Amino acid sequence: MVEIFSNNDHILSNFPICLRKTVEELCLRSKISFRSIDLTDITINSIRSNNRDALDNFHFILNVPYAGKNLKWEIIFDPENFDFAPDFDFNDDEFLSYFDIDTITDNVPSWKNWNLKNPNALSQVLSEFLCLYKQHQVRKLHLENIYSRYSDEYKVLIDDKNGIDEENIEVIVDGGSIHFLIRINVDCSSLPEYVQPIIYKGNNLSEHTLYNQGDDFAHLKVSVSKLDGSRSNYSIQLSPRLEQVIGNFKLSFADVPKDGTLTELVSRVSKTLESHLEQIVDHHKMKKIYITHLAAVCFENIIEYDSQYFSKAAFLQNVDDYNCLVTITIGTKFPLEKPSVSLSSIYCSEAKSCSKLLDTYPYNPEFKPEVNIEYLLEYLQDVIQDFQNHKH
Template identity: 60%
Template sequence: MCDSSNNTDNVLSNFPLCLRKNIEELCLRSTIGFLPINLEDIVLNTNNHSVDKDILSNFHFLLKVPYAGKRLKWEVIFDPENFNFAPDFDFNDEEFLSYPDVDRVSENVPSWKNWNIKNPKSLAQVLNEFLILYKNYQIEKLNLENMYSRYSNEYKTLINGKDGIEADNIQVNIEGNIITFLIVLKVDCSSLPQYIQPMHYKGSNLSEHILYNQGNDFCHLKISVSKLENAQSNYSLNLSPRLEQILGNFKVPANDFKKDTSLTDIVFTVKRSLENRLQQIANHYRTKKSYVLNITSSCFRNIIEYDVLTFSKVVFMYAIDDYNCLVTVNIGTKFPIEKPLVILTSVYCPETKSCNQVVDKYPYNPGLKPEDNIKQLLEYLHDVVQEFKAHTH
């Protein structure tokens, strides 16, 4: 089997042995800012600072660091003679730390000053501390330049309001006349369906599939403001794989906003809309689960299969005297308002015959408890299955 651990091992083999624990921690167990750094976010630069082309001597690499909806290209450069020395950084930004204040850097990036190669979290800690310093540099630009004054005030209102967002949960980035805010929206995911793991095949061999760990849930609102005088804004959501899978085509209600809508109004309108949608999904999932589990309880001796991930299907055997019939119950997206689809399937007919019958007139009331609806369904099936038993080809 080829999985993420094998991919990690392949990447780690490109680094000196003393760095591998730090790279492994960075890729598998740490977040930089709001997101992790993935394996593909590491680019090796073997020849920039050395004539030694041996890949195992790599001491210089580029990291694509996630920040405010983009990837910062930061270069990390170690002393190849002694990895016990803290690495140097090239931030590829002429303004950020162009004339570094040693005392300021030491105060804000203590993990760099106290570098310890034997601590596997050292590199992740240094990157996070430099990212906070980079964020502070961006907020200073927001606060100091008059052209950004409106959004400087709105940012302060957002973090200082009664129901404000904590400053640690907002990233700000400025590029010319475009300001980007990336905001963590805290939503309750405890009652949502679990993530359904997709299979990505490398070939026809089932033993070669790759499993992707979806990680922790997150929801980030990205607001980009361009043409500051006319205040044109774009909104989008960056979601974890589970939320992306669950929410499907959920859209930010951009039409609800005018050009002068404040950041605070945008954030809380989107958050409220998102929470309402997630609550609907949680309620739907809970009612489906209750319905399916009640069927399995009532027909526990005759259950053939049921969906334990989305609770959208259950198959059981219905017996009358010496006749057995498969009953498939499919639960749709409009349940419980819309009744489940019930299908009878013969187990006696030749393979060349597909003998199915949809049962659509069984009693169902969305206002009843699942066990009451199921009791009525099972009673109704008695006569329907008797008729189905006598079907002819």
């Protein structure tokens, strides 16, 4: 049995020094297919490496993401001289049997022109081989009669009128099944930023950091296990930011007709995603207008407000020398649903910290945010007086 060492956070230390920059570039700054290869996608084969010192490891196994599957490609360097281009074992007897050496040389020039000093050398070779692999899979789809239905659907899908570039589709033909991964065009320019969760570092708490983990994407995965279309599985893969802003929203494929085409499926998914994202953008825009206007009107008394998701604000409201903390929280159904408004104060006749949730303040979802804020502030003048004189 071949022993494979698992990866860990220090995987780079398992590579020869001369390859570390190349591997780092491959995993941290390069994209091979629709997504990048991660450090955890790489394992080291100890048997092929003959139990050599870790710094001399020369045989690596990569899980290359393609069409929603992982291709196990092996990279084998000459342990005596890493300046030579590596050999590849693609674990696929059919791949490359269609191509002669001239075709490979023409399509994978980075392999012939291998330069160890170029940190992008490995990622370039892998990208070119993956393009050749895709050509092989598309050729199988079109040449073998049993796949004729999906061959025709593929041709229609990449037709200019349908707006799907061939580079935005990955396909793999595996026995009697077909797997498609289709990049759905979505506009994320107006979406809120991705917020990294709070991370503890020892005894120190790092603050929220705004960042997006690479490009935003939405990928539709279609797996056809019966070529008559009677058994197909669908799923959607989203980037971290889309996962975060969409939340618990799930695309339903229950009503997808068995005889539906790839073009119809892509169109349905695109329209559903587009509609939902428009709602999210509108919701975020309205929250931002409401909270920023509130912060501007109450700028002298504002305590804090959420400047990332615009979901919360707190300010002091003074009525007849009585200070009361007003906290406003905006829910997911805003502006149809009024924000939650609560009062709290430590100035109580019985020396208790008191709070009160306001349910009946005036609000109309058809009014502009600034109008609703004006009505709320007027309402607070009276209700805070009552709150000041409350009894337990």
